Amino acid sequence: MKQKMKIPYTVLCYMLLIFVSAVILFPLIFLFTNSFMSVSDLNVYYGIAEKKFFHWVPDNFTLDQYVHAFLYSYQFLHSFWISILTTVPSVIFQLILSLMAGYGFAKHNFPFKNALFILYVILMMTPFQVIQAPQYILFNDIGLLDNIASIVLTSIFYPLGICIMTQSMKKIPDELIEASKIDGANSVQTLIHIVVPSAKNGIVTVLFLSFIEQWTIVEQAVVFIKSTANMPLAVMMQRLSGLSTPGSFVFALLFIIPPMLICFICDEYILDGIIKADLLEV
């Protein structure tokens, strides 16, 4: 009896989840098909005065918008490059710092450790706007205003990665580390050969989150960066695209691709065990 009752529930559940998935995939598919719409059709369907609806299948498939995006939109390509230039170093350095500090917090004891960790957590929970003015003055003093280094530096030291890594490394058994020390490995060797390979979940989580964070950076950029030439794409997207602007759909698609790639690379780790630990427990 009970077994039979279960089937309709499962079907209902599938229907609900398929519906939700459709809602999630809707915008992606829409952007994709519309990226092949010709520029003149963009005006016909999505022009300012037009009554709009989702025009799923373009009347004629053209590469108009791609040509526009790749050949005539210097600003878009330039900003894309700026975004890569700011995202890659910030992710790499954040990862290195998190590995080091995570190891320090999770596997060492030293005076004021808990106080220090709580400080990191508190700063992690501080919105950027709280410190934007003094940061601005600071960057002004050291001459990094309107320089992409400013948005890289602020994100490198954002403590979220460290907090995640600390929790992730705490799950590595102490015996493993003791054993490697007995084998004669020094602290740095232990970190590289024992701790790093065992902290994959944490590494992937930090990589994933810091990439997305930096790729879509807005609030720091609009404060520290003045010139369009140094502005990352996340901000320029708002200025460059509009419904009937040629190339917009292609811009939107291209902007999704890097985070999507990271997501596919990290896939299994993200899905299996992001971080299950308690963030505030030292």
Place this chain on the structure above:
Amino acid sequence: MKRKNSWIGLLYILPSFLGIALFYLYPFITSLKYSFTKGVFDDTFVAFDNYIRVLNSEAFQLALKNTVKFYIITFPLIMIISLFFAVLVSQYLKGNTLFKKIFVLPLVIPTASLVLFIGILFGDGGILGNMLNSETNYIDSPYAFAILILLFLFKYTGYNVILYISGICEIDPRFYEEARICGASKFQEFRYITEPLLRPTSFLVFIFTMINSFHIYREAYYIGGEYPHESIYMIQHYLRNNYSSLSYQRLSAASVILFLGIMAVLLAIYLIHRRREKNK
């Protein structure tokens, strides 16, 4: 296990600490100092003048009202919805990774890329307007608030579902077997097993949602630019505007108020969390 004190640990922390001290701690303390002085170059101590001025300003009150409203509506919603889907997936579709993969996507899709979609739905001559036969641009109307909430839910529910699913996976299946033997209903299973054992995960989800909510400025920026409709004028906008008008004193005072607000909420949640853990 007790480890002996070692200064090596401190060496590992040092690089990050130097950066954090320079780029986060120092600005933070400066902000605190500004909030009590007359001007950036005028160190006269003015006690709580800046705070009083901020609290009395209409713009701040509007921003505060919107922000509190936003949190009160979104947080319960997002927690309940994500828990609901997580239970659903892990109860009926165990081992199905396809849905989990799809649930990650919204976090990965930048809001910037969704703007075109939102424009067609809610913008000038958009689908909603056509359906309701009105000429309103919903993005620039009091409805912008609802759009912002929808967008926030769209973006961050999926990731929370995945956090919850991995929390549920860690619950010992024997609890459920026993409950089933005792004849517990699905609801009772949830009420007495799933929910209490998921509290640490709930806490984590809460923290993540909180951090994500700081970025609400981004979502608001994409749908409304730097000066959005007043219904989505958040504390972040207030700070941003005071920043542009160079009133650092007011900005700093507002920053400190915001910070204290966040810390108060966090502390409350943390204490509740701690007490429950102890009672277990």
